Amino acid sequence: MNIMALFNALPGACAQGLIWGIMAIGVFITYWILDLADLTVDGTMCTGGAVCIMMMLSGYNVWVSLLAAFLAGMLAGLVTGLLHTAFGIPAILAGILSQLGLYSINLRIMDNKANQAISVDKYSLLVSLRYIKGVPFYRNTLLIALLIIALLIGLLYWFFGTELGCSIRATGSNPNMSRAQGINTDLTKIVGLMLSNGIVAFASGLYAQYQGFADINAGRGAIVIGLAAVIIGQVVFGRIHGNFAFKLLSVAMGGVIYYLVLQVVLWLGLNANDLKLISAMIVAIFLAIPYLKGKHFSKPVKKGGANRA
Amino acid sequence: MLDINRISKTFNRGTVNEKRALSGLDLHLAEGDFVTVIGGNGAGKSTMLNAIAGTWFVDEGSLLIDGTDVTRLPEHRRAAYLGRVFQDPMTGTAASMQIEENLALAARRGKHRNLRKGITSKEREAYREQLKILELGLEDRLTTGVGLLSGGQRQALTLLMATLQKPKLLLLDEHTAALDPKTAAKVLEATDKIVGRDNLTTIMITHNMKDAIHHGNRLVMMHEGHIIYDVSGEEKRKLTVSDLLHKFEEASGGEFANDRMMLA
Ligand SMILES: Nc1ncnc2c1ncn2[C@@H]1O[C@H](COP(=O)(O)OP(=O)(O)O)[C@@H](O)[C@H]1O
Ligand SMILES: [Mg+2]
Numbered sequence: 195m196n197i198m199a200l201f202n203a204l205p206g207a208c209a210q211g212l213i214w215g216i217m218a219i220g221v222f223i224t225y226w227i228l229d230l231a232d233l234t235v236d237g238t239m240c241t242g243g244a245v246c247i248m249m250m251l252s253g254y255n256v257w258v259s260l261l262a263a264f265l266a267g268m269l270a271g272l273v274t275g276l277l278h279t280a281f282g283i284p285a286i287l288a289g290i291l292s293q294l295g296l297y298s299i300n301l302r303i304m305d306n307k308a309n310q311a312i313s314v315d316k317y318s319l320l321v322s323l324r325y326i327k328g329v330p331f332y333r334n335t336l337l338i339a340l341l342i343i344a345l346l347i348g349l350l351y352w353f354f355g356t357e358l359g360c361s362i363r364a365t366g367s368n369p370n371m372s373r374a375q376g377i378n379t380d381l382t383k384i385v386g387l388m389l390s391n392g393i394v395a396f397a398s399g400l401y402a403q404y405q406g407f408a409d410i411n412a413g414r415g416a417i418v419i420g421l422a423a424v425i426i427g428q429v430v431f432g433r434i435h436g437n438f439a440f441k442l443l444s445v446a447m448g449g450v451i452y453y454l455v456l457q458v459v460l461w462l463g464l465n466a467n468d469l470k471l472i473s474a475m476i477v478a479i480f481l482a483i484p485y486l487k488g489k490h491f492s493k494p495v496k497k498g499g500a501n502r503a
Numbered sequence: 504m505l506d507i508n509r510i511s512k513t514f515n516r517g518t519v520n521e522k523r524a525l526s527g528l529d530l531h532l533a534e535g536d537f538v539t540v541i542g543g544n545g546a547g548k549s550t551m552l553n554a555i556a557g558t559w560f561v562d563e564g565s566l567l568i569d570g571t572d573v574t575r576l577p578e579h580r581r582a583a584y585l586g587r588v589f590q591d592p593m594t595g596t597a598a599s600m601q602i603e604e605n606l607a608l609a610a611r612r613g614k615h616r617n618l619r620k621g622i623t624s625k626e627r628e629a630y631r632e633q634l635k636i637l638e639l640g641l642e643d644r645l646t647t648g649v650g651l652l653s654g655g656q657r658q659a660l661t662l663l664m665a666t667l668q669k670p671k672l673l674l675l676d677e678h679t680a681a682l683d684p685k686t687a688a689k690v691l692e693a694t695d696k697i698v699g700r701d702n703l704t705t706i707m708i709t710h711n712m713k714d715a716i717h718h719g720n721r722l723v724m725m726h727e728g729h730i731i732y733d734v735s736g737e738e739k740r741k742l743t744v745s746d747l748l749h750k751f752e753e754a755s756g757g758e759f760a761n762d763r764m765m766l767a
Binding site: 373 | 609621
């Protein structure tokens with residue numbers, strides 16, 4: 195085991211972690227704010243990349259392509275939202291249906307190929323694994339990903355402070371109270387799902403550029419990685435008192451920690467194919483901890499919880 | 504202000520659990536009426552409030568608030584007319600949000616929510632003033648998370664939220680039942696203060712017969728999904744708890760002997 199090999203791999207792991215951190219911020223919106231488990235993201239984490247790469251291959255600018263990826267993700271979120279609210283399908287199942295449907299759609303977007311490559315030499319990509327070292331700092335993928343995260347956090351901080359954003363937070367916190375206060379909880383759920391999937395698809399567009407190809411399997415298990423980042427962020431930084439922007443940042447950093455841990459695990463000699471199992475186990479353990487703690491030490495209290503008089 | 508015209512509601516129709524919770528319920532309130540509602544467990548009191556609020560649609564009959572037919576209006580649209588406080592103190596507030604954020608949500612009841620600020624500094628000052636009426640010191644804790652408050656504090660806050668924008672109708676469902684006696688008295692006192700100040704048309708469900716007699720200008724008793732007794736004015740003022748118990752027994756053929764109503 196060569197320690198230098200590990201060190202050399204760390205910047206790349208950080209970059210991947212940052213991009214997945216953006217994805218995790220999308221998951222945070224549904225899982226933490228709306229209190230919904232949305233499995234659509236396993237589909238949108240591929241859709242965004244597919245849309246972005248295909249558009250760039252047909253000559254569109256990288257920003258236009260990323261915007262299209264974002265919109266495609268929002269559309270997927272809209273479908274899940276309608277299945278859930280207008281047709282009463284449980285959220286988990288609605289997400290699974292969208293995810294399955296997206297598989298076929300993603301293949302069509304990619305011209306029925308499982309893989310669509312884009313050359314970093316021929317196209318001007320925003321991020322790439324080739325832009326980690328030996329490029330001017332302002333082209334460095336780590337910096338670009340950090341800037342995007344900062345911008346995204348700023349935008350979301352503003353949005354969730356607006357009337358609409360507050361009503362989405364209220365819906366996740368207490369849907370009955372929200373309706374009693376005149377909030378259309380169907381609408382807020384749909385908006386939340388659209389925003390979440392838009393962000394995930396945007397991250398997918400970045401990830402495809404980073405890797406140099408869009409892949410039909412890019413989103414497999416994405417929800418687990420997203421949840422892992424959210425949970426790791428909460429566990430590592432959650433103790434520190436922080437506002438909403440800090441929470442979002444800790445989610446993104448959760449993504450980085452996840453990829454760093456993964457890199458170490460790989461370096462220790464584990465097979466890359468075992469990663470999914472390890473990811474699932476990490477998430478299962480972190481999800482179980484608060485429950486078991488609550489069971490054995492005190493009453494389980496959710497989201498700030500409650501005291502009775 | 505409120506017209507409930509012969510509404511009926513059956514839950515789980517066609518199953519072994521079929522339950523006719525409201526049957527031909529009729530109730531008409533004038534503006535400024537403060538009516539207390541009593542009745543045994545399962546009489547349909549909460550169901551009546553849910554029917555008014557639009558938690559689901561009624562099977563038969565119609566509902567008018569201030570002349571507007573709301574029978575087919577979804578819950579979040581009806582909320583524009585209504586202020587509600589529930590029996591469970593956890594139900595009326597968003598635990599993961601701050602006191603001022605909860606108030607700001609309530610201040611926008613019935614209004615279109617868009618990308619304007621969720622709470623302005625001008626509002627904050629107004630909330631600080633309004634929280635004082637509760638006499639719980641919450642005016643100094645605007646940014647405290649509601650999840651950290653006691654049940655009584657949350658219930659008082661819910662009451663303020665329900666009345667922050669004058670509702671056409673205030674619905675209180677045993678809103679002090681889950682509180683200790685001292686806190687319950689305090690919340691009830693705040694209720695009287697606010698209802699009196701704004702001359703709110705109010706329906707208050709209670710299982711405490713003394714409270715039912717001492718509050719409001721009208722009292723109705725429910726049994727098996729409709730109203731069996733309705734008094735107001737001088738007659739109500741002269742009521743005693745034993746009068747009410749007597750009425751109950753009359754209506755139910757003595758079956759109330761073991762009911763928790765007897766404990767009140
Ligand atoms: N959503 C519901 N689904 C099924 N049954 C219900 C529902 N709501 C109320 N009921 C039933 O209707 C009857 C009246 O309930 P409720 O109005 O809560 O009584 P109370 O007068 O004690 O408030 C009860 O038998 C209750 O079980
Ligand atoms: Mg009840």
